[in-house]
Amino acid sequence: xxxxxxxxxxxxxxxxxxxxxxxxxxxxxxxxxxxxxxxxxxxxxxxxxxxxxxxxxxxxxxxxxxxxxxxxxxxxxxxxxxxxxxxxxxxxxxxxxxxxxxxxxxxxxxxxxxxxxxxxxxxxxxxxxxxxxxxxxxxxxxxxxxxxxxxxxxxxxxxxxxxxxxxxxxxxxxxxxxxxxxxxxxxxxxxxxxxxxxxxxxxxxxxxxxxxxxxxxxxxxxxxxxxxxxxxxxxxxxxxxxxxxxxxxxxxxxxxxxxxxxxxxxxxxxxxxxxxxxxxxxxxxxxxxxxxxxxxxxxxxxxxxxxxxxxxxxxxxxxxxxxxxxxxxxxxxxxxxxxxxxxxxxxxxxxxxxxxxxxxxxxxxxxxxxxxxxxxxxxxxxxxxxxxxxxxxxxxxxxxxxxxxxxxxxxxxxxxxxxxxx
Amino acid sequence: xxxxxxxxxxxxxxxxxxxxxxxxxxxxxxxxxxxxxxxxxxxxxxxxxxxxxxxxxxxxxxxxxxxxxxxxxxxxxxxxxxxxxxxxxxxxxxxxxxxxxxxxxxxxxxxxxxxxxxxxxxxxxxxxxxxxxxxxxxxxxxxxxxxxxxxxxxxxxxxxxxxxxxxxxxxxxxxxxxxxxxxxxxxxxxxxxxxxxxxxxxxxxxxxxxxxxxxxxxxxxxxxxxxxxxxxxxxxxxxxxxxxxxxxxxxxxxxxxxxxxxxxxxxxxxxxxxxxxxxxxxxxxxxxxxxxxxxxxxxxxxxxxxxxxxxxxxxxxxxxxxxxxxxxxxxxxxxxxxxxxxxxxxxxxxxxxxxxxxxx
Numbered sequence: 001x002x003x004x005x006x007x008x009x010x011x012x013x014x015x016x017x018x019x020x021x022x023x024x025x026x027x028x029x030x031x032x033x034x035x036x037x038x039x040x041x042x043x044x045x046x047x048x049x050x051x052x053x054x055x056x057x058x059x060x061x062x063x064x065x066x067x068x069x070x071x072x073x074x075x076x077x078x079x080x081x082x083x084x085x086x087x088x089x090x091x092x093x094x095x096x097x098x099x100x101x102x103x104x105x106x107x108x109x110x111x112x113x114x115x116x117x118x119x120x121x122x123x124x125x126x127x128x129x130x131x132x133x134x135x136x137x138x139x140x141x142x143x144x145x146x147x148x149x150x151x152x153x154x155x156x157x158x159x160x161x162x163x164x165x166x167x168x169x170x171x172x173x174x175x176x177x178x179x180x181x182x183x184x185x186x187x188x189x190x191x192x193x194x195x196x197x198x199x200x201x202x203x204x205x206x207x208x209x210x211x212x213x214x215x216x217x218x219x220x221x222x223x224x225x226x227x228x229x230x231x232x233x234x235x236x237x238x239x240x241x242x243x244x245x246x247x248x249x250x251x252x253x254x255x256x257x258x259x260x261x262x263x264x265x266x267x268x269x270x271x272x273x274x275x276x277x278x279x280x281x282x283x284x285x286x287x288x289x290x291x292x293x294x295x296x297x298x299x300x301x302x303x304x305x306x307x308x309x310x311x312x313x314x315x316x317x318x319x320x321x322x323x324x325x326x327x328x329x330x331x332x333x334x335x336x337x338x339x340x341x342x343x344x345x346x347x348x349x350x351x352x353x354x355x356x357x358x359x360x361x362x363x364x365x366x367x368x369x370x371x372x373x374x375x376x377x378x379x380x381x382x383x384x385x386x387x388x389x390x391x392x393x394x395x396x397x398x399x400x401x402x403x404x405x406x407x408x409x410x411x412x413x414x415x416x417x418x419x420x421x422x
Numbered sequence: 423x424x425x426x427x428x429x430x431x432x433x434x435x436x437x438x439x440x441x442x443x444x445x446x447x448x449x450x451x452x453x454x455x456x457x458x459x460x461x462x463x464x465x466x467x468x469x470x471x472x473x474x475x476x477x478x479x480x481x482x483x484x485x486x487x488x489x490x491x492x493x494x495x496x497x498x499x500x501x502x503x504x505x506x507x508x509x510x511x512x513x514x515x516x517x518x519x520x521x522x523x524x525x526x527x528x529x530x531x532x533x534x535x536x537x538x539x540x541x542x543x544x545x546x547x548x549x550x551x552x553x554x555x556x557x558x559x560x561x562x563x564x565x566x567x568x569x570x571x572x573x574x575x576x577x578x579x580x581x582x583x584x585x586x587x588x589x590x591x592x593x594x595x596x597x598x599x600x601x602x603x604x605x606x607x608x609x610x611x612x613x614x615x616x617x618x619x620x621x622x623x624x625x626x627x628x629x630x631x632x633x634x635x636x637x638x639x640x641x642x643x644x645x646x647x648x649x650x651x652x653x654x655x656x657x658x659x660x661x662x663x664x665x666x667x668x669x670x671x672x673x674x675x676x677x678x679x680x681x682x683x684x685x686x687x688x689x690x691x692x693x694x695x696x697x698x699x700x701x702x703x704x705x706x707x708x709x710x711x712x713x714x715x716x717x718x719x720x721x722x723x724x725x726x727x728x729x730x731x732x733x734x735x736x737x738x739x740x741x742x743x744x745x746x747x748x749x750x751x752x753x754x755x756x757x758x759x760x761x762x763x764x765x766x767x768x769x770x771x772x773x774x775x776x777x778x779x780x781x782x
Contacts, residue, residue, distance in 0.1 A: 343485050362449045362488040413532035
C-alpha cells in the first residue's frame with residue numbers, strides 16, 4: 001500500500017516504502033504543485049465525517065436530505081468563491097471531465113440548434129483535455145477545429161481571436177481559451193476574449209484549473225459561458241471538480257442517467273469530494289492575495305538563483321508579473337533532455353515536471369513551447385517548477401543546491417543524444 | 423526492464439546486492455501497440471506497465487527512455503537492408519550491440535550510473551584480461567550467443583545476475599517476491615514484427631521483387647515475389663511445383679538479391695566447411711575451439727584464425743549445415759562454457775561448391 005498524501009517534506013515514497021535494509025534519509029522537495037498540490041488539512045477534516053455518513057443526495061428521506069444539504073452548501077460556497085451563482089455550478093469528476101463536457105456538450109447543443117455551426121476555436125496551448133476533445137469532435141462529429149495561434153509568451157491576443165472568428169461568427173459552435181497555461185503559466189486575457197465572444201454570439205469556455213488560488217477569479221465578471229475547475233489543484237481531493245456553466249447556456253450531456261446535475265451531468269454525487277472541493281476553494285480564494293505575493297517572491301528567487309547557477313538557462317513564457325501565474329517557473333536548459341534532468345533531480349529528492357504531456361511514458365516536446373515558437377531543442381530541454389500552498393524557501397534552496405551539477409551531467413548525456421541526431 | 427520476468431528478477435537481485443538501482447524501460451516503437459499479442463513481449467504499453475509495476479514492487483525509481491529513433495536507425499533499418507542484400511540478420515544481437523550495450527549504456531554512464539543490469543541468461547566473471555562471459559547454467563535458456571559479439575569494454579559495464587539460475591528458479595523467485603510477471607510467457611520472435619510474419623513485413627517494406635527459384639543445374643523450378651523472404655537452409659514455404667529428380671527435399675542454398683535468383687538443392691549442398699566473419703571481437707591466437715552459428719543450436723568444433731581488420735576465418739572439423747551470412751558466429755572454449763568472442767558471418771563458401779553466387 002502507498003503511504004499517506006505528501007505533506008511538505010518527508011522521506012520519499014512515504015514511510016511505508018520497503019527499503020530492504022538500506023535507509024535513505026533524503027527529504028523530498030516538492031516543486032510540482034501544478035500537477036497536484038497537497039490536500040489542505042481543513043479539507044480533510046471537512047470531508048472525513050461525510051465519508052462515514054450514509055446518504056445519497058438524490059434520496060428523499062432524512063439521510064438523503066442531510067447529505068443533500070452538505071452538497072448544496074458546498075455549491076453555494078464554491079459559487080461564492082468563484083464569483084458565480086450556485087445554479088451555475090455543475091459538479092463533475094474533475095478537470096478533464098469538465099473540459100470534455102464543455103467542448104462536446106456546447107458543440108452538440110449549438111450544432112444541434114443550427115447545423116451551420118461547425119467550427120471549434122481553441123488556443124494552440126490548451127491542455128490535452130481540451131485539444132483532444134476538439135480533435136475528437138473533428139474526427140467523429142464533423143467539426144472543424146481552428147487553433148488560435150499565440151505570441152512568443154503563449155498569449156492569445158483578442159485580435160487573433162476576432163480574426164479567427166472572421167466574417168462568419170454564425171459558423172462557430174464553441175471557443176475555448178484557458179485562464180492560465182499549465183506549462184508556462186501565461187495568464188490569458190479572458191475577459192477581453194469573452195467580450196469578443198459575446199459580441200459575436202459565441203459561447204467561450206475557459207479552463208481555469210491552474211488559476212484558482214493563484215490569481216483573482218470571477219466567473220461573472222469574466223463574461224465566459226463556462227469555466228472548468230478541479231479541487232486537487234488548490235487543496236481539495238482528486239476526483240472532484242466542477243463545470244461552472246452560466247444559466248441559460250445550452251449544453252448536452254456526456255453521460256446519461258439520473259440527471260443529478262441540471263440534467264447535464266448524471267451520476268451519484270460524491271459528497272465528501274464536493275465538501276473537500278468547496279472547503280479548499282474557500283480557503284484558497286481567501287488566501288489568494290497574500291499567497292500570490294508570497295509565491296511570486298519565492299518564484300522570482302528561484303528563477304534568479306537558477307539563472308545564477310546556470311547562466312545560459314532561459315525562462316519561458318511571460319515576464320513575471322500579472323500576466324504569469326505566481327507559482328510557475330518554466331526554464332529551458334541548453335543541450336539537456338528534460339527527462340534526464342527530471343530523473344537526476346528526482347534522484348536528489350527534488351520533484352518537478354517536464355510540463356509536457358507524456359505519450360506512453362515518453363516525454364514529447366511540449367506543444368505549448370512549439371506553439372510559442374521555440375525550437376525542438378528548447379522544447380525538449382525544459383522543466384517546470386511549480387509552487388503552491390506548502391512551498392517554502394527551503395524548497396528553493398534544495399533546488400538551487402542540486403541544479404548546477406544536474407544540468408552539467410544531463411548536458412553530457414545530451415551531447416550524446418545530439419550527436420546521434422546529428 | 424522489458425516487462426518480463428527475467429529483467430524483473432535481475433533488478434530485484436541487483437537491489438539485494440546493495441546497488442542503488444533505477445529501472446529503465448526502453449520505448450523502441452514510436453507507435454506501440456496497447457496490448458501484447460502472442461510471444462512478442464517487450465514493446466507494448468502493457469509491457470511497459472508490467473515493468474513499472476515490478477519496479478514499484480521493488481521500490482526502485484522507474485523511467486521510460488525513448489530509443490525508438492535510434493532503434494529504427496540501428497536495428498530495424500539494418501534488418502531490412504540485410505535481407506535486401508541476401509543476408510539473414512539477427513536483430514537481437516544487433517540490439518544488444520547497438521542499443522542495450524551502446525545507446526542505453528552510454529546514456530546511463532553519462533547520467534552517472536555505473537553499470538547496466540539485464541535479465542540475460544549468461545554469466546560474467548572478472549579475469550586478468552577483463553570480463554569473461556560464460557554460458558548460463560540453464561542450457562535451455564542460455565543467451566550467451568546473443569551477447570557473444572559484445573566488446574570487452576561493453577561487458578565491463580554489464581551485469582547479468584541470472585546466469586547462475588535456471589529459468590524455473592527465476593520464475594519461482596519472481597513468485598516468492600510477489601512479482602506478477604512470474605508466469606508471463608517467454609518472448610521470442612522479432613519484437614518489431616507484431617504478427618510474426620517476417621516475409622510479409624519485408625514485402626511491405628521492400629515491395630514485391632519477383633524472381634525465379636532455380637535448381638543446382640540452373641533449371642527454373644518455381645518463382646517467388648521477393649528473394650528477401652528466403653533464408654539459407656530454409657525448406658518450408660518454397661511451393662515448388664514438382665519434386666526433385668532424386669525425390670529428396672530441397673533447401674534454399676543461396677539467395678542473390680541482385681539477380682533475384684533463389685537457388686535450391688539437396689541438404690548436403692548446405693554443407694559448409696569454412697566461413698569468414700567480420701567485426702570480430704576474438705583477439706586471441708589461432709586456436710581450436712567451438713563455434714555456435716545460431717541462437718538455438720549446438721556448438722561445433724572449429725579452428726579460428728584471426729585476420730586483418732577484424733576479419734576472422736573459421737574452419738569446421740566436419741561440415742555444418744544451413745549457415746547464413748548476416749548471422750553471428752560465437753566462439754566458445756573447448757569446454758563449451760566460456761565465450762572467446764564473436765563475429766558477423768560475411769562469407770559462406772559451399773563445401774560441395776558449384777552453387778552459383780554462393781561465393782559472395
